[in-house]
Amino acid sequence: MTIFKKLTVISLLSAILLSLIFIASARAVSSNVTDQQIQRIRENCLSAKATLKQLHASDALLRVNRGQIYESISIKLMSKFNGRVANNGLDNSTFVSVTNRYNLALDDFRSHYIKYEEHLSAAIAVDCLKQPVSFYDAVSVANSDRIKVHSDITKLNQAIDQYRSSLTQFENNLLADKESN
Amino acid sequence: MEANKTNSIYDDRSFKDRHSFLLFITGSILVSTVIVVISMTMYNGSGAAQLDLSRPGYVSVRSQAIEGESDFQSYSSVGTMDKEAIDSFKKLFDKQSKKLKAVDAFGGSPSPLSPVSLGIDDQTAL
Numbered sequence: 001m002t003i004f005k006k007l008t009v010i011s012l013l014s015a016i017l018l019s020l021i022f023i024a025s026a027r028a029v030s031s032n033v034t035d036q037q038i039q040r041i042r043e044n045c046l047s048a049k050a051t052l053k054q055l056h057a058s059d060a061l062l063r064v065n066r067g068q069i070y071e072s073i074s075i076k077l078m079s080k081f082n083g084r085v086a087n088n089g090l091d092n093s094t095f096v097s098v099t100n101r102y103n104l105a106l107d108d109f110r111s112h113y114i115k116y117e118e119h120l121s122a123a124i125a126v127d128c129l130k131q132p133v134s135f136y137d138a139v140s141v142a143n144s145d146r147i148k149v150h151s152d153i154t155k156l157n158q159a160i161d162q163y164r165s166s167l168t169q170f171e172n173n174l175l176a177d178k179e180s181n
Numbered sequence: 182m183e184a185n186k187t188n189s190i191y192d193d194r195s196f197k198d199r200h201s202f203l204l205f206i207t208g209s210i211l212v213s214t215v216i217v218v219i220s221m222t223m224y225n226g227s228g229a230a231q232l233d234l235s236r237p238g239y240v241s242v243r244s245q246a247i248e249g250e251s252d253f254q255s256y257s258s259v260g261t262m263d264k265e266a267i268d269s270f271k272k273l274f275d276k277q278s279k280k281l282k283a284v285d286a287f288g289g290s291p292s293p294l295s296p297v298s299l300g301i302d303d304q305t306a307l
Contacts, residue, residue, distance in 0.1 A: 037301055044300040053238065055293050061242040064232055066286050068247060073277055076255040081270050083258035090262060110228055117231045120294075136301065143294035150287040160278045167274070171267045 033136045041132035052124050052139070056117075059146075063113055070106055070156055078102065078163060090174070094166045102159035109152035116145035253277070 033041075041048070078099045085092035123138035197204065224230050234243045256270055296302035 037296070040301050048299045048301070051293070051299060054241075057239050057242045059287065060231065060234060060239050061245055062286050064234060065245075065247050066281065067232070069253070069277055069281055072253045073274075073281075076253060077270070077274055077277070080256040080258040084256070084260060084266070085262060087259065088262040114228045114231055136296075139294055139296075139299065143292055146287055146292065146294055150285075153286050153288075157278075157282060160281070164274065164278065167267065167271065171264070174262065174267070175264065 033133050037136065038132045041128050041135060045128040045132075045135075048128060048135075048139075049124065052120065056120050056124060059120075060117070063117075066153075067110075067113075070109070073160070074099065074103055074106060085170075094170070095163065098159055098163045098166055102156060102163070105152055105155040105159055109149065109156065112145065112148045112152055116142060116149050119145050 078095070082092045082095045082099060085095060119138065119142040123135065123142045126135040126138050128135040224233075230236070233239075234246050254273055256273055260266060291297050
């Protein structure tokens with residue numbers, strides 16, 4: 001074997017060894033799971049899995065039903081009303097601004113839900129008896145994704161409230177203008 | 182002599198000619214595999230997979246999905262803008278927003294995915 005070949009083999013082995021060390025250290029950093037928690041994961045493995053599966057299904061239903069309403073509010077109500085206001089030669093900039101914010105929150109909701117569902121499915125697929133630490137990590141990731149989805153829902157509801165208060169303001173101004181004329 | 186001539190003709194045929202049917206089947210399988218991979222990538226990446234309640238894991242909730250939007254009335258973008266038009270919009274808007282706020286979607290305290298809820302931990306939350 002030439003020196004070049006020996007060097008190549010040594011370099012490859014070193015690279016593999018270093019990668020394994022990095023992966024092991026990364027795992028050690030990401031998981032702050034105590035022995036007691038590992039024991040409890042193993043004990044409650046079946047019930048935890050059942051809870052996750054139930055949550056997976058109920059959240060999917062929530063995504064479908066709520067998603068439809070959120071989308072329809074934007075398309076069938078907000079956009080239509082904004083158009084009607086503009087068609088009557090009135091200022092709709094406040095409504096358009098709130099609608100844009102609402103649509104951005106809706107986009108975030110869609111993309112965050114995809115990630116959440118993928119991570120929850122991954123957590124369900126982990127064998128919690130054999131890999132309790134991986135299970136804990138996977139559930140932790142799914143949990144933080146779910147919090148993001150909830151935050152998007154809060155933003156959507158806030159935008160709905162803002163639109164509603166803008167509507168009241170708009171109505172008051174419109175009536176005041178008509179009275180003064 | 183005649184047999185040698187036949188063998189010679191057979192050998193002269195290209196690999197493609199000799200195995201055309203096998204190549205056709207292999208090509209078909211490869212093309213269909215590529216198409217399936219592309220379509221599955223689109224199905225998963227577009228978010229359609231998350232909305233598809235026909236998947237096996239969603240059997241229990243499938244019947245509860247709202248089919249169509251029969252009770253969602255669209256607002257007309259054409260017409261005058263007066264008190265009556267605004268009241269009509271308010272009615273439609275409030276009806277839907279009330280539905281959305283009835284339940285704290287994707288909320289819950291503690292979170293259903295927290296270690297406490299899953300029985301992993303007694304006190305700490307993720």
